[in-house]
Amino acid sequence: MRLIVSFGLITAVLLLTFACEKNVRDQSDEPIAFYIEKITGKAPSKTETYILVSDYGCSSCKEEIYQKAESESSDTVFIITSPRNTAILMERFGEVIAKGNIYIDSLKYSNALDIVYSKPMMLAWQDKSWKIQGYEEGS
Amino acid sequence: MINRLLSGVFFLTLLSCSKKNASIATSSFKEVPGYQIALDQFTSPVEDYIQYLQNWKGQEAFAFHVRPKEQIKIYGLESGELVETLAFTENGPNVFQGIYDFHILNEDSIFLNKRYAYKIYLVNEQYEVIQTLDFLDQNDAVDPKTGFPSSKDAFLPVFNRNRLFRKIGDKIYVSGAPNLDARFPEFSQTRTLLSSKNLQSGDIRPLLGLPEKMRGHAWGTFFSMVSADYSREEDVFVLSYAADRMMYLADRNMDIAHEFEAFPEGYKEVPPYSVTEVESSEARWAHWDKHYIFGSTHYDVHKKLIYRIVLEPVEGYQPEHNLDPLYKPRNMVVMAFDAETFEKRAEMRLKQTEEGVYLDRCFVNERGLNITYVDLEDEDKLYFKTFVVE
Numbered sequence: 214m215r216l217i218v219s220f221g222l223i224t225a226v227l228l229l230t231f232a233c234e235k236n237v238r239d240q241s242d243e244p245i246a247f248y249i250e251k252i253t254g255k256a257p258s259k260t261e262t263y264i265l266v267s268d269y270g271c272s273s274c275k276e277e278i279y280q281k282a283e284s285e286s287s288d289t290v291f292i293i294t295s296p297r298n299t300a301i302l303m304e305r306f307g308e309v310i311a312k313g314n315i316y317i318d319s320l321k322y323s324n325a326l327d328i329v330y331s332k333p334m335m336l337a338w339q340d341k342s343w344k345i346q347g348y349e350e351g352s
Numbered sequence: 353m354i355n356r357l358l359s360g361v362f363f364l365t366l367l368s369c370s371k372k373n374a375s376i377a378t379s380s381f382k383e384v385p386g387y388q389i390a391l392d393q394f395t396s397p398v399e400d401y402i403q404y405l406q407n408w409k410g411q412e413a414f415a416f417h418v419r420p421k422e423q424i425k426i427y428g429l430e431s432g433e434l435v436e437t438l439a440f441t442e443n444g445p446n447v448f449q450g451i452y453d454f455h456i457l458n459e460d461s462i463f464l465n466k467r468y469a470y471k472i473y474l475v476n477e478q479y480e481v482i483q484t485l486d487f488l489d490q491n492d493a494v495d496p497k498t499g500f501p502s503s504k505d506a507f508l509p510v511f512n513r514n515r516l517f518r519k520i521g522d523k524i525y526v527s528g529a530p531n532l533d534a535r536f537p538e539f540s541q542t543r544t545l546l547s548s549k550n551l552q553s554g555d556i557r558p559l560l561g562l563p564e565k566m567r568g569h570a571w572g573t574f575f576s577m578v579s580a581d582y583s584r585e586e587d588v589f590v591l592s593y594a595a596d597r598m599m600y601l602a603d604r605n606m607d608i609a610h611e612f613e614a615f616p617e618g619y620k621e622v623p624p625y626s627v628t629e630v631e632s633s634e635a636r637w638a639h640w641d642k643h644y645i646f647g648s649t650h651y652d653v654h655k656k657l658i659y660r661i662v663l664e665p666v667e668g669y670q671p672e673h674n675l676d677p678l679y680k681p682r683n684m685v686v687m688a689f690d691a692e693t694f695e696k697r698a699e700m701r702l703k704q705t706e707e708g709v710y711l712d713r714c715f716v717n718e719r720g721l722n723i724t725y726v727d728l729e730d731e732d733k734l735y736f737k738t739f740v741v742e
Contacts, residue, residue: 267674267675267676268676269675270675294674295674297398297399298393298395298396298420300394301418301421305420321676321678324674324676324678324679329670329672329673329674329679330674331672331674
């Protein structure tokens with residue numbers, strides 16, 4: 214009985230330590246950061262904002278982001294997940310792709326990694342961690 | 353008392369027998385040689401706007417509307433090659449924007465649906481507008497913010513994939529997306545799931561709503577849908593509601609001529625939304641995930657069969673959803689029913705694999721039932737796997 218209680222206590226302490234550590238650590242090894250690295254070829258930058266949009270998202274919200282990608286400044290990186298057709302996106306975004314502002318996940322890594330969102334999402338470094346939240350229209 | 357008990361048992365036995373009969377298949381599906389299409393670089397194997405063409409300039413073909421290019425690409429089924437590109441904006445006198453669905457009646461009569469303008473254009477071979485079909489009542493006020501009309505009788509003409517567009521006589525019959533929120537029971541009173549429009553007078557007639565038993569409840573967008581097919585030879589519509597195990601045969605007025613049970617082994621009824629699902633988006637996704645959903649239906653005049661597709665519940669929990677049809681697709685069950693006796697003739701389960709995905713985008717021709725198959729190793733090719741009942 215004493216052994217079970219001790220084991221329980223040790224487990225609880227370990228879990229607590231892990232949870233506390235998780236709150237304060239740099240979450241660059243989180244799946245989303247890993248995904249960004251996989252797509253852009255470099256670790257996500259804390260000075261940049263990443264916008265993820267599925268090519269299967271609703272037409273109007275997707276189009277708003279696509280237009281933003283065509284005109285946005287260089288501190289925002291756009292990633293198109295689940296492209297329906299890469300050639301069509303390449304044709305449209307060729308120049309922006311060359312500038313490194315937009316990436317197309319042509320191999321659908323997001324699906325393989327289950328990085329899937331129903332709506333466009335925004336990833337940014339805030340309060341010492343990567344925060345992902347729904348992209349708000351007009352932001 | 354004993355008599356009543358016995359009669360109860362008797363009726364229950366009858367009921368269970370009839371359900372059992374509806375589930376027993378007497379034959380089976382057999383795969384025969386199908387089709388393979390070499391897609392060009394701009395055509396996706398999962399385009400939303402597609403049509404099987406029995407005869408395009410002398411050959412059987414399959415058409416895709418590649419929306420970002422504003423082009424309809426037509427591929428020969430036998431050759432598997434691109435035979436024609438209809439660049440209706442680039443090569444015609446009109447600049448068409450916002451075209452979604454299309455329907456090719458013949459090479460000189462093509463319907464282009466400017467969906468969110470509530471207009472369908474009928475264009476000729478030179479892409480000149482022959483007729484504009486208006487689906488918005490001119491007296492109906494339009495909300496300037498959303499662009500949607502205020503009338504609850506309004507509907508968007510929507511006929512991509514498994515929904516219906518047919519020209520019969522001087523009318524077109526077209527599926528619609530009602531101007532109502534499917535999260536609420538009010539939606540279930542709609543009559544605009546299918547409507548007709550007279551090409552001469554322009555009159556629109558709402559024809560089809562949900563079955564009586566589904567009314568008064570909320571079902572959400574996906575479970576409120578109806579897929580339909582029309583047999584010109586038999587002059588009959590077949591109707592497959594997403595959340596109803598029954599199938600219906602109807603005349604041009606949508607008066608039901610016959611209904612029959614058409615569900616697969618293991619099928620579980622879909623319940624309507626609970627209060628939780630009405631209020632929570634997450635709960636609505638979960639409701640969609642965990643239930644069977646009936647898909648397309650096809651009338652096979654060659655083999656006197658009616659096919660019905662049903663998609664199984666999603667395997668595993670998904671906190672977020674991706675509408676990419678190739679991402680975690682549902683397994684598919686295909687059923688064939690005798691078009692005269694309505695007995696189930698065959699049933700098969702198509703399991704999705706990491707190598708490839710079956711999609712509920714099918715057509716029927718003399719060879720049999722052709723089901724879309726995407727090879728995940730080579731998405732530049734699109735396959736139609738052909739099945740016959742033996």
